[in-house]
Amino acid sequence: MLSPPPRWRALPSLDRLLRQPAFAALADEFGRASLLETLRNLLAEYRAALVPGAPVPDEGTLAEAARERLQARMRPSLRPVFNLTGTVLHTNLGRALYPEAAIAAATAAMARPVNLEYDLGEGRRGERDVHVEAWLVRLTGAEAALVVNNNAAAVYLALNALAAGREVVVSRGELIEIGGSFRIPDIMASAGCTLREVGTTNRTHPRDYEGAIGERTAAVMKVHASNYAIQGFTCAVPPRELAALAHARGVPLVEDLGCGTLVDLEAYGVAHEPTAAEAVAAGADLVTFSGDKLLGGPQCGIVVGRREWIDRLRNHPMKRALRLDKVRLAALEAVLRLYADPQRLPQALPTLRLLTRTRDEIRMQAERLLAALPASLLQGADAAAADCASQVGSGALPVESLPSAALRLVPRAGGSLNALADSLRALPVPVLGRLHDNALLLDLRCLEPVREAEFLAQLAQVPAP
Template identity: 60%
Template sequence: MATTAASTDSRAALPSVDRVLRSEAGAKLVAAHGRALALDAVREVLAELRTERAAASEAGVAADAAARLAELTAPSQKPVFNLTGVVLHTNLGRAPMPPEAAAAAAAAMQSATNLEFDLDSGKRGDRDAHVESWICRLTGAEAATVVNNNAAAVLLVLNTFALRKEVPVSRGELIEIGGAFRMPEIMARAGCRLVEVGTTNRTHLKDYAGAISKKTGMLMKVHPSNYAIAGFTKTVGDAELARLAHEHGLPYAVDLGSGQLVDLAQYGLPHEPTPAEAIAAGADLVTFSGDKLLGGPQCGIVVGKAALMAKLDRNPLKRALRLDKGRLAALEAVLKLYADPERLAERLPTLRLLIREQGEIRAAAERLRPAMTHAVGAGFAVTVAECASQIGSGSLPVDRLASACLAIRAKAKGGGSVERLAAALRALPKPVVGRIEDGALKLDLRCLEDEAGFRANLDGFSLS
C-alpha cells in the first residue's frame, strides 16, 4: 500500500472516492480500465486503508488501485517456457502453432469472412469446404469433416452409425484418454452398446466374427496411442477387419487417436499409423486429432467414404461440435505446410522439436548454464545433463527422445529447495515450467528455441 503513517482518524486522513477518481492519477485509471472497474478498485483500496487505520493521498490510492487492476486484467492464459521435456504437453496447450497458422487465425477472427458463404453463387456454403480438399489430398479419402476434438469425432461417428446398436471392440483397445475419459463411456454417451471381444493381450478375427449379430451397427478398431501392450499379443489388421465388416454390410471405423499425415519413420522417429494407411487398407471412416502429432489447432478430423460422411454431416450433433472460423483458418494453414514435404520439418514446430538432435540441445544448455547459475545464486548447483524427452499427449507413449537439460540441485540443507525454486521460476514474467526428478529441478531444453528471450526473462530473478 502506498500509504503514510497510521492515523487515529482514518476517515479524515483518506480522500473520498470521488476525489481520487477526479485526480490526475484517477483520470488515468479510468482512461485505462473504464469507470466501473476503476470505481470498484478505488473502493476496495479505501476500505482496506480504513481497516488498517492508515492515511493515503489521492495519488497513493490511485497507485494501489492501478496495481490491483493490472493484476485483475492481466491475461489468465500466459505464454510459458515449456521445459518439462514433454513436447505435446496437454496441460501446456499441446502442439505449438506455426506462424502461418497463428496469423491465419488472427486474420479470420478480426474480420467477417466467407465462413459459410459461397462467393461464386452468393448462397450459403459449407464451413468444412475450407479444409476438406486439403485433408482428402493428404489422406486419400473421398471426403472429410472436422469437429472440436477427436473424442467428439468418435462420438459423432458412433452416434451416426451405431445409435441403439452394438459395436464390437477388442478388450485391449478400451482406452482411457486424458481427464479419465474412457472409450466405453464415450460409446455409452453416443447411444450404442459396447461388445467386448477377445482378451486384453490377444484378439482374433473369429472373436469379431462371433460378436456380429443383427444388432451390430459397425466394427471399430481403436489404436492404443497412449499405451502399449507387449509380449504375447495378437491384434487383427485393418484389411481383415474391413473385409469382415463389408461381408456383413457394416461400416468399419478406425480411431487413430493422435494421428499423423506423414510417416514419421522418415525423420528417424517410430512409425505411427496414418489415416492414409487405414484408408488404403479398407477403412470406411478414420478419426484422429489435429493438435497432437499433426501439429495444428485443437480439432478432431474424420475422413472416409463420401456417402458415409454425408450421413455424418446430417447428424444434428455435427452443429454442436463444429469448429469456429479461427481454428478452421489455422488448420487450413497447417495442412498447406504438409503439401511441401521437403520443408515440413523446418516449418512445422511440432516436427522440428521432435527431431531436434541431442547435440544441438546440449550446446544450448552449455550456453545457458552461466546465466542460470547467476540467476539461482550460490545456494544451487547447475549442471548440464543428459535426459529423455517424451512426445506426449498419448503419442508414441513408450518412446523417448535423447535430450539435454539444466539440472539444478540445492547445494546444502537449508540453502534452498528445488520446489521453492520451481515455484519462483513459474512466477517469472514468462513462467518457466520444468520437472522435479531425482532431487533436481530439470529444465529440458528440447522445446527452447528462444535463448535470448529466456536469458532476458531471468534478468532480476531472485528467490528472496
C-alpha cells in the same frame, strides 16, 4: 448520527483522489469504472484496519496499491509459459504450436468477414468443411472428410450416426482411457451404442469378431492404443484383415487413430505412428484423429473415409453442435497446405521441428545458456548441463523417448526443490520444468533459439535468496 473517528478523516476522499494526476492516469489506463471499484475497496480496507499509532497511507501509497490490484485483475488468465517439461505435445499447455502460416490465416479470419458458409462461385449458401475437405482427401486418399471440434467429438459423432441403438464390436484390449477420463466405453454409452467386447486384454483373434457380429451389429471399431503399449504374449487382428472381415458381414469399420498423423514420421527420424492414409488404404470406412497433436494444427477432430458414411455424419443433427469456427478452419487449412511440401515440413511445422531436434543441438544450447545464467538464480541453486529424455506427449508414441538435454538446478543448502519450482512458476512468463532425481530439470527441447534471450530475461527476475 455519530461522526466518524478522527483517524478515518485522515484518509483522502475518493473525489480528492480522482482529481490527482496519478489516479487520472490510472483511469486512462484501466478505465474509470474499474478504478472506482478498486479505490472504494482499498479505502474500506484501510478504514477497517486503522488502529491508533498506525501510519495513514498517503496518496502515493494508495496509487501504487491501486495499480497493483488493477494490473492483477487485468492480467490475462491464459498466459504464455516456457514449456521446459520435456513433453512436446503437453495437453495442459495447449499441445501443438501454430506455424506462422496458420497464425496469419487465423488472424485474417478474425479481422474480416470470410466466405465461411458461402459459395462464391454459385452465389449461395455453402458448406464450411469444404475449406479443408479437398486437402484432407488429397493427403489421406479418402473419398470425403469433415471436421468437428475435437477427436472425442469425432468418435461420438461417428458412433451416434452409425450405431445409435445398436451394437459396436471392439477388442477388449482397445477399451482405452486417455487424459481427462475420456473412456471409449463411456463415449459409446453416451452415443447410444451398446458395447460388445471381444477377445481378451492381450489377445484378440478374427474368430472373436466373427462370433460377435450379428443382426444387432452396426459397426466394428478399432482403437489405436496410442497412450500405452502391451508387450509380450499378444495378438491383434491387422486393420486390413479386420476391414475385410467387417465388410464380409456387411458392416463398416471405424478406426480411431487418436493422435493421428499425415506423414510417416520415420522419414524424419521419429518412430512410426499409424497414418490416416494407411488406415484408409487398409479399408477403414471412417478414420478419426486429432488435429492438435502430431498433425501440428489447431484443436479439432478429423474424420475421413467413404463418402456414404461421411455424408451420414455431415447430415446428422449433432454435426452443427460440434462444428468448427472460422478461426480454427482457417488455421487448419493453412497447416494442411504445408503438407504439400514434405521436404520443408520439418522447418515449417513447429511440432515436427521440436520433435526432430537432436541431442547434440540441444546440449550445445544448454552449455550456452549455462554460461549466461543470472547471478540471482545461481545464488540459490547450483546449475549444470545434463542429458535427459523428452517425450512426445498427448498419448503419442508412449514408449518412445527423445534424447535431449537440460539445465539441471539443485537448491543450495537451506533451499527446497518445491520453492525453486514455485519461484520459476511465479515469473511474469512462468518457466515450467519437471522434478527428477532430486533436481529441477529445465528440458530445452521446446526452447527454440529465438526465445533464449526472453528466457534468460525471465530467470534474471528470480529473487536472490
